Amino acid sequence: MELAVYFAQIEHVLDLEEALRPVEIERLPGFLWTAMFDDMNAVEYSTHAMTVKWLESVYEQGGELSRLYFGQEFCEHLIPPPEDALQAAFAARQLGWGFTYVTGSVTDAGLQRTTANLKILDQNGLSCEVVVNDWGVLRCLRRQFPDFTPTIGRLLLRQQRLARFSDISSRPVNTREIQTSESAIRTNQRSVLRSTNVSNAAYRKRIIDAGVQRLDLDIVPQGIDLPEDKWGFEVSCYYPWTYVTGGRNCLTAALHDPVRQHVVVDGPCSRPCRQINRTLNESTEPSIVQRGNTVFVVNQDYAIPYLDGTIPIDRIVLEPYLPV
Amino acid sequence: MNITLGLDRADTPKTVGTWVGMGVSEFFAGFVPPSWSETFGWELNLNRRCFGPEWQFRSAADLGAVIHTIHEFGARAFIALNTHQYTDVQLPLVREAVEAVEPFGPDAYILADLGLIAALKEWGIERPLHLSTGAACFNSETVRFYCEQGNIERVIFPRKLSLAEILTVTAELRDLPLEYEAFIMGGRCPYNDELCFSWHSGEGQNLCARAAAPNISTRRRFPDDWKDMADELIALADPLDGFSRDGPLDRLHQAIDAPQTPTVALPPSSGDDQSDGLALRLTQLMMMNCGLCAIPALREAGIHSVKIISRGEMWKKVRMTEAVKAVLDLRKPTQEDCQQILSSPAFCNHLGSCFYDVRSPNDRAIPPEPQP
Numbered sequence: 223m224e225l226a227v228y229f230a231q232i233e234h235v236l237d238l239e240e241a242l243r244p245v246e247i248e249r250l251p252g253f254l255w256t257a258m259f260d261d262m263n264a265v266e267y268s269t270h271a272m273t274v275k276w277l278e279s280v281y282e283q284g285g286e287l288s289r290l291y292f293g294q295e296f297c298e299h300l301i302p303p304p305e306d307a308l309q310a311a312f313a314a315r316q317l318g319w320g321f322t323y324v325t326g327s328v329t330d331a332g333l334q335r336t337t338a339n340l341k342i343l344d345q346n347g348l349s350c351e352v353v354v355n356d357w358g359v360l361r362c363l364r365r366q367f368p369d370f371t372p373t374i375g376r377l378l379l380r381q382q383r384l385a386r387f388s389d390i391s392s393r394p395v396n397t398r399e400i401q402t403s404e405s406a407i408r409t410n411q412r413s414v415l416r417s418t419n420v421s422n423a424a425y426r427k428r429i430i431d432a433g434v435q436r437l438d439l440d441i442v443p444q445g446i447d448l449p450e451d452k453w454g455f456e457v458s459c460y461y462p463w464t465y466v467t468g469g470r471n472c473l474t475a476a477l478h479d480p481v482r483q484h485v486v487v488d489g490p491c492s493r494p495c496r497q498i499n500r501t502l503n504e505s506t507e508p509s510i511v512q513r514g515n516t517v518f519v520v521n522q523d524y525a526i527p528y529l530d531g532t533i534p535i536d537r538i539v540l541e542p543y544l545p546v
Numbered sequence: 547m548n549i550t551l552g553l554d555r556a557d558t559p560k561t562v563g564t565w566v567g568m569g570v571s572e573f574f575a576g577f578v579p580p581s582w583s584e585t586f587g588w589e590l591n592l593n594r595r596c597f598g599p600e601w602q603f604r605s606a607a608d609l610g611a612v613i614h615t616i617h618e619f620g621a622r623a624f625i626a627l628n629t630h631q632y633t634d635v636q637l638p639l640v641r642e643a644v645e646a647v648e649p650f651g652p653d654a655y656i657l658a659d660l661g662l663i664a665a666l667k668e669w670g671i672e673r674p675l676h677l678s679t680g681a682a683c684f685n686s687e688t689v690r691f692y693c694e695q696g697n698i699e700r701v702i703f704p705r706k707l708s709l710a711e712i713l714t715v716t717a718e719l720r721d722l723p724l725e726y727e728a729f730i731m732g733g734r735c736p737y738n739d740e741l742c743f744s745w746h747s748g749e750g751q752n753l754c755a756r757a758a759a760p761n762i763s764t765r766r767r768f769p770d771d772w773k774d775m776a777d778e779l780i781a782l783a784d785p786l787d788g789f790s791r792d793g794p795l796d797r798l799h800q801a802i803d804a805p806q807t808p809t810v811a812l813p814p815s816s817g818d819d820q821s822d823g824l825a826l827r828l829t830q831l832m833m834m835n836c837g838l839c840a841i842p843a844l845r846e847a848g849i850h851s852v853k854i855i856s857r858g859e860m861w862k863k864v865r866m867t868e869a870v871k872a873v874l875d876l877r878k879p880t881q882e883d884c885q886q887i888l889s890s891p892a893f894c895n896h897l898g899s900c901f902y903d904v905r906s907p908n909d910r911a912i913p914p915e916p917q918p
Contacts, residue, residue, distance in 0.1 A: 358687030425661030
């Protein structure tokens with residue numbers, strides 16, 4: 223199993239030792255733990271400690287990190303400048319790691335910035351794997367940067383997250399004007415929810431023709447029926463944060479311009495999410511945390527089949543911090 | 547500019563005549579035969595209306611009669627098959643539904659799944675395709691990509707593009723014979739439809755409704771040395787010292803609760819003015835979100851049709867259609883014209899009512915410089 227680490231901010235790449243330093247918060251007395259991690263904005267940090275501890279256990283079993291993911295999937299205002307993309311790629315090379323540049327869903331303006339980053343990597347002989355979350359980015363990649371290898375990202379793999387039909391959900395099925403039993407409907411729904419449109423052979427042919435070799439999945443409560451041959455692809459999964467939803471409206475950007483909470487505003491964003499977090503302040507199972515414009519859920523025990531090889535993935539992409 | 551209106555099972559050939567009389571020239575509808583709902587229920591739907599039967603046509607014959615009437619009026623009928631993805635388990639029933647509708651000659655299918663575009667081609671379906679908002683056409687290259695994959699006739703823009711971004715896409719694609727459609731009335735969604743992988747259901751509250759609730763916590767992110775603070779706490783001989791002044795916990799909370807400056811005050815009116823015109827809440831219930839003031843800019847961008855999305859909510863569609871038609875009938879509608887047609891200053895002044903940001907650049911807040 224290949225192990226990659228994913229950062230969205232260059233500061234973490236440049237201080238990798240600190241970013242991956244274990245912190246034993248489980249040794250804190252309960253009341254201090256509560257005082258330190260007392261609302262939903264702090265879940266990122268308690269999860270970080272758990273994630274790094276898991277990484278330590280992998281090290282103990284002889285595993286090691288061998289790839290760096292860097293880039294921005296969720297907000298085009300946060301696409302790194304070309305110098306950061308270049309620095310991250312060189313950092314990976316110095317470590318003897320592979321490098322994966324992560325791209326997002328973008329407007330034409332965002333596409334220009336994405337292309338600029340790919341261009342500087344290309345000019346420096348740093349052709350690499352590129353996570354594609356937008357068909358327009360894939361088209362650019364194939365036409366302008368044929369040496370780069372596209373991976374289909376989690377925004378294009380639209381398996382339902384937090385599906386209400388998973389074992390952890392007790393939400394009822396809507397049976398209006400349906401004669402079939404609720405349990406039979408639920409069974410049929412689960413078979414769909416545990417799959418993706420990659421199971422469609424006609425679709426597979428299209429993306430294989432486009433040069434795609436790898437799929438990057440999110441871990442979901444209902445799991446996935448991944449065939450042994452993985453539909454002919456290599457398959458990764460992100461851990462511990464799963465993307466649920468997001469938007470171009472942003473609760474956090476609205477701190478500086480309230481209109482941004484509701485509609486897309488032309489012009490630059492002041493990126494208050496680099497300092498401030500705004501999230502739904504409700505304790506949920508599993509925990510839901512919003513960073514900037516994006517909502518994540520932190521994986522629970524249902525991640526185990528992905529991590530222990532039961533589901534035949536071949537790469538784990540570790541997210542020590544929320545990748546926004 | 548045309549009006550595209552969603553139909554549901556409350557619609558009949560007779561109501562189609564009424565809608566055409568009100569100025570509607572394009573219709574879209576969902577079709578969910580019993581074979582589908584008895585297998586997958588409502589939540590995993592053939593289109594993006596997962597709430598129950600009221601939103602759908604259930605019988606091909608009923609839908610066929612409506613399509614026939616639409617064509618008699620010289621209008622167009624589109625069928626929504628715009629679920630984000632269909633798996634191999636679902637495709638046989640998707641094909642069954644498509645083959646049931648095909649004899650009635652719908653003018654296009656509305657799609658979001660590249661896999662379905664590929665499947666339709668394999669099934670020999672040559673009908674024009676419209677890219678749903680779920681297809682995530684945020685940029686011109688994405689549209690070109692889809693055009694290479696199938697018989698694309700129209701792009702329905704995501705709700706979360708600005709007017710300038712829409713204009714950029716249409717300008718970049720002048721060489722392609724495409725039609726464009728934009729949302730004008732109905733729910734705008736707090737998140738991006740095309741990138742939302744949470745659930746919608748007719749049962750219980752949906753995630754977006756919870757996230758839009760006011761119970762939001764706003765705090766600074768943990769400082770870079772938070773691990774040192776945790777280590778200090780762990781090392782304390784007396785854990786109660788963790789609560790001492792200038793101790794690690796104190797420093798942490800001083801840091802994360804520091805004022806979040808600068809914040810911008812809300813615009814002068816935030817919806818309190820209900821003295822004149824229809825009450826804010828009533829207009830919200832009726833219109834949800836409104837893009838009437840953007841019609842001049844949408845015309846400039848080359849938008850062919852504006853979409854009213856309220857399938858399953860007949861009571862809203864009448865007022866929405868009347869309002870949109872009234873604005874479209876004006877050659878150069880101003881914001882004042884639009885507001886007069888809605889006759890609800892409280893709604894028009896309420897932050898969050900609009901579908902698009904129509905402020906002039908001079909009226910926009912200037913964001914502070916990003917901090918390093």
